[in-house]
Amino acid sequence: LIQLEATSAPSDGKTETDINRELSPIELPLGELPLPDGFEEALWQQLEAAFEQEEQNYHKRLAEFSQANRSSYLRRPNRPARPDRVEYAKVIEFISKGNVVVPEFSWNIWKTVYGIPNWSKWAELEKLHLLHVIRFMMAFGLVEGEGAETLGIRRHDWLEAHRRAQAEPYGLRELDAAFATLPGLASGAIAETYLNLNHGWSSQFDWEPEAIWPLFAEHSKLLCDAFSGATKKSRWDFWQADRRRSAIKVAGMFPSMPREIEEAVWSVALGEGKSDRPLARKALLGSPSALPRALAAVKDGRQAVRIAGAEFLGELGDDSAIDPLKKALKAEKLEMVKGALLQAIEQLGGDVDEFLGRRKQLLDAKKGLEKKRPKGMEWIALDRLPEVRWAEDDKPVASEILQWWIIQSVQFKLPTCGAILRRSVAMCRRDDVAAFAKHLLAEWIAYDTKTPTRNEVIAAATKQAKQHWNSQHAQWLQNYYKSEENYRNALADQMQSTFLQSAIGQKGLLAIVSAAGDADCVKMVERFIRTYHGHRLAQSKALLETLAWIEHPAAVQVLLSLGNRFRTKAIRKRAAELVDEIADRQGWTKDQLADRTIPDAGFTVKTDEHDQATGERPELVLDFGSRKFSVRLDDDLQPVITRDDGKQVKSLPAAAKDDDPELAKAAKKEFTSAKKTIREVVKNQAERLYEAACVQRSWPYSEWKRYLATHPIAGALCCRVVWAALSSDGTGPLRLFRPLEDGTLTDVNDDELTLDEDDQIAVAHSSLLDAETDAAWKQHLEDYEVPQLFKQFGREPYRLPESLQNETEIVDFQGQMLTTFRLRNRATKLGWVRGDAEDGGGFAIYHKPFRSEQIDAVVEFTGSYLPESDIPAAIRGIYFIPIQPNNDSAYSWNPNKLKLSKVPPVLVSECYNDVREMAAEGTGFDPDWQKKGLW
Numbered sequence: 001l002i003q004l005e006a007t008s009a010p011s012d013g014k015t016e017t018d019i020n021r022e023l024s025p026i027e028l029p030l031g032e033l034p035l036p037d038g039f040e041e042a043l044w045q046q047l048e049a050a051f052e053q054e055e056q057n058y059h060k061r062l063a064e065f066s067q068a069n070r071s072s073y074l075r076r077p078n079r080p081a082r083p084d085r086v087e088y089a090k091v092i093e094f095i096s097k098g099n100v101v102v103p104e105f106s107w108n109i110w111k112t113v114y115g116i117p118n119w120s121k122w123a124e125l126e127k128l129h130l131l132h133v134i135r136f137m138m139a140f141g142l143v144e145g146e147g148a149e150t151l152g153i154r155r156h157d158w159l160e161a162h163r164r165a166q167a168e169p170y171g172l173r174e175l176d177a178a179f180a181t182l183p184g185l186a187s188g189a190i191a192e193t194y195l196n197l198n199h200g201w202s203s204q205f206d207w208e209p210e211a212i213w214p215l216f217a218e219h220s221k222l223l224c225d226a227f228s229g230a231t232k233k234s235r236w237d238f239w240q241a242d243r244r245r246s247a248i249k250v251a252g253m254f255p256s257m258p259r260e261i262e263e264a265v266w267s268v269a270l271g272e273g274k275s276d277r278p279l280a281r282k283a284l285l286g287s288p289s290a291l292p293r294a295l296a297a298v299k300d301g302r303q304a305v306r307i308a309g310a311e312f313l314g315e316l317g318d319d320s321a322i323d324p325l326k327k328a329l330k331a332e333k334l335e336m337v338k339g340a341l342l343q344a345i346e347q348l349g350g351d352v353d354e355f356l357g358r359r360k361q362l363l364d365a366k367k368g369l370e371k372k373r374p375k376g377m378e379w380i381a382l383d384r385l386p387e388v389r390w391a392e393d394d395k396p397v398a399s400e401i402l403q404w405w406i407i408q409s410v411q412f413k414l415p416t417c418g419a420i421l422r423r424s425v426a427m428c429r430r431d432d433v434a435a436f437a438k439h440l441l442a443e444w445i446a447y448d449t450k451t452p453t454r455n456e457v458i459a460a461a462t463k464q465a466k467q468h469w470n471s472q473h474a475q476w477l478q479n480y481y482k483s484e485e486n487y488r489n490a491l492a493d494q495m496q497s498t499f500l501q502s503a504i505g506q507k508g509l510l511a512i513v514s515a516a517g518d519a520d521c522v523k524m525v526e527r528f529i530r531t532y533h534g535h536r537l538a539q540s541k542a543l544l545e546t547l548a549w550i551e552h553p554a555a556v557q558v559l560l561s562l563g564n565r566f567r568t569k570a571i572r573k574r575a576a577e578l579v580d581e582i583a584d585r586q587g588w589t590k591d592q593l594a595d596r597t598i599p600d601a602g603f604t605v606k607t608d609e610h611d612q613a614t615g616e617r618p619e620l621v622l623d624f625g626s627r628k629f630s631v632r633l634d635d636d637l638q639p640v641i642t643r644d645d646g647k648q649v650k651s652l653p654a655a656a657k658d659d660d661p662e663l664a665k666a667a668k669k670e671f672t673s674a675k676k677t678i679r680e681v682v683k684n685q686a687e688r689l690y691e692a693a694c695v696q697r698s699w700p701y702s703e704w705k706r707y708l709a710t711h712p713i714a715g716a717l718c719c720r721v722v723w724a725a726l727s728s729d730g731t732g733p734l735r736l737f738r739p740l741e742d743g744t745l746t747d748v749n750d751d752e753l754t755l756d757e758d759d760q761i762a763v764a765h766s767s768l769l770d771a772e773t774d775a776a777w778k779q780h781l782e783d784y785e786v787p788q789l790f791k792q793f794g795r796e797p798y799r800l801p802e803s804l805q806n807e808t809e810i811v812d813f814q815g816q817m818l819t820t821f822r823l824r825n826r827a828t829k830l831g832w833v834r835g836d837a838e839d840g841g842g843f844a845i846y847h848k849p850f851r852s853e854q855i856d857a858v859v860e861f862t863g864s865y866l867p868e869s870d871i872p873a874a875i876r877g878i879y880f881i882p883i884q885p886n887n888d889s890a891y892s893w894n895p896n897k898l899k900l901s902k903v904p905p906v907l908v909s910e911c912y913n914d915v916r917e918m919a920a921e922g923t924g925f926d927p928d929w930q931k932k933g934l935w
Helices: 016-022 039-066 085-097 109-113 130-139 156-164 172-179 189-196 209-218 220-228 237-253 259-269 277-283 290-297 303-316 319-331 335-347 358-369 399-412 419-426 430-448 454-469 475-481 484-496 504-516 519-532 537-547 553-565 569-586 590-596 661-695 701-709 714-718 771-783 820-829 905-920
Strands: 143-145 151-153 620-623 628-633 639-642 698-700 723-726 735-739 760-763 816-819 842-850 855-865 872-882
Touching (some): 039 109, 130 143, 130 156, 130 172, 151 189, 172 209, 189 209, 189 220, 209 220, 220 259, 237 259, 237 277, 277 303, 290 303, 290 319, 303 335, 335 399, 335 419, 358 399, 399 419, 399 504, 419 504, 454 484, 475 484, 504 537, 519 537, 553 569, 553 590, 553 661, 590 701, 628 661, 639 661, 661 760, 661 842, 701 714, 701 760, 735 771, 816 905, 820 842, 820 872, 842 905, 855 905
Antiparallel strands (some): 816 872, 842 855, 855 872
16 A cells, blocks of 8 residues: 555564664655446445434434333434535545635534445445555544544454455554645654553554564654653543553564663662553563573662562573572572572572471571551450371371461461462472461451441431431431331341451462461452452452462362353452463463363263273262262263162262261262263363364363263263364374263274374364255254253354355344344343443444453344333344453444454354354244334
8 A cells, every 4th residue: 555665573672763764765746546337336335324324313313202101311403404515526636626714514424424334335445545544534533632642543443344354454553644634633643542552441453573673663752651651641541551562562562662761670670660561571572681680680789679689580481590599599598589589590400498498497487576567456365276297197287387478478468378488388298388368368358357246236226316316307217218127127138248357468368378278268358258248349359369379279269260250350350360370370272271170060070000091970079987988970961870789879878887977077078069060171171172173172182081081070071062173284084983981982883992192182063064964963962862951963054155254243133023032032141142232322233242262242233221121123234253351341433353254153153053053943034124113
């Protein structure tokens, strides 16, 4: 579009001036730039069609407003003005010539343009110049300019569609130069816009790094100012933290950072502010000066800088830093810094035992106990702690050490443990420290959730009720509550749920739980979050952090559950982030982490001398002392209890005379927990396998067999699914199979199949098969009465036609009429979720998130108000949008639609069939659907 020579990447150590010399000048045409043939008339037709739709909507709204029983929120609608051809001619002149004055309209052009479908459907975008595009957007009110400070760009999808249509897509530098030709705008406006509008809940110009960094090579001062906070006073000032994070990300896009930008990033990476240090360090990983500067930081006089330097050395992975780190550790006085240094040494593979001897721990503890204790921890009973023994010789851990763990943890005020505490805990018996952690967690929760006694509540409520009831303004109370006793009881109920105190100031105590917690601690944490998140959000967030460091599969599964479905956004968002952090620590993907932490509910798979599964059903053994009970899962995945003599019983009996009452009690508790775990695993893994089919996730055969096929519970689910195998190099035929209980694999003809360890395994699906194969496997599952986790075969496959490859929406069901309740019922059963309420309390979409692929499927309809009533509705279309980081809300307004060819084909087929089922609930296509739907 804009003729440019290849842009050179900056080399090491160059300044902004050096780089600018290497950037080729941008050539923009001067004078009149004729529009492509037919564009003027095509645009006019679109405007008239949009007006006609506006006019229809106006009359519909007016009829609603004119009803005698109209809702109170309705306002008289304004009648739209018809587009004016004379004014339109001035717009065309502006787009062609770029006049100094932007034409004005007597009609609401912005609203009309919003009714026009994306111009990729009606214009030859490859023939439109970039100058045409930005002039068009300015003329039609799609650009809100504020000098060089920032730009508000509406219908961003139009700009994206034009960029995609170019043989060589332009970057921000070219876009900025084009915008600078508009009246009132200056060079750098796009750079400012990018920094201001790319953060947790907004994303614009999400392009390739090579399309981003050249603009900031010319405007490096903007980046440096974003780091330092030296920004001009404006309405964006309260987003300074977001600007800084955007600037760090941009800096990391440079093939090699200019010196002045790198210095600014270093000021964050080794600064005293914690929040952006990890992001800045990530941007600096490839810097030649990373190792020497990080080593210098561990000698700095500031505590925060020493910690940052140690963390960075651990991330760099250069083991030459081990000796300098040990030297720094020996000289360090502060415990928090010691922990960071120790953790870095461990990350690099160094030996830290010399710093953690039992004698040294006792000496440090006695010395620490002589110091003043943190305020507010008086409620922690340091003299009544459970016994903990050393793993090496079963000798008791000195009470001073246990007390010092607690005091230090409270001092640090972090709900997660450092390296020193984790290693110290690891030196103890696992069962002892788990009981110790459970004791501390129970104490913390009990203190934090203490409420007044009923007698205290009644006394306080009686006193308050008497005062209020006899006051001169008590008339409304007497009318509402009828009696003083009723009012007292209402006050008492309210007071009963009031917490008397808070343990958030001692959240550091949770660090010990993060280091030593077990499955019981995980359950306690989950119960607290689900029960008290509305009243104890800060505490719930602290417990989330703790949960992420408890080394038990159940902890990960709870975080996955909270991150996917929890109703409180702050909890859901942080849980999802923590899952990603755990996966990063382990070097796994999020999906691999979920595979490796599927709970087994205590069931075990029997293996032979070669560690191969014997084919027997997994077993859970429950010990009553004098006798044992065996639990296995039947064909319906229901637990079946068998006595020692082989006889089945419906439930566990009461403890007999010869039984150990404590063991019997524990066994019953374990069985109850196992039943709950089985239900959760079946539900969660069925959902995961369905999503894996949609996004066509694949596993190496060795991983699939180890973590799924031979899992005590998930393995039974795998037997209900047909899988596809492909050789690791992608050659050879697709081989379909189903696992059997004995561990063998069968094909559709009941012949055994063998696979290589490096073969790739995926969930099979109708849309990837021919009709004959699809029908054969459908018959196979019916013949063997295999319960299906989801409808894997039999749905008519939808394959995206060539004509829709570059489109962003499927409109095959547009105009299909049904009612809002029928749509809601069918959509909900198919796993779709109602979109968020928008302006006026209405919504117009249902969506289905596929988080492993970060894609949200959306079906748009003509809308409904909340609370809902059953009104006519028409389906509009199906499209897909990216799930933005830190923002999983779904709105119909200005969606960033993906090209259909970029969406996995199975996912498209499944969503298409879902909407086909929704449409089947109605009366079919209605040519007047736009008149009958709400919007």
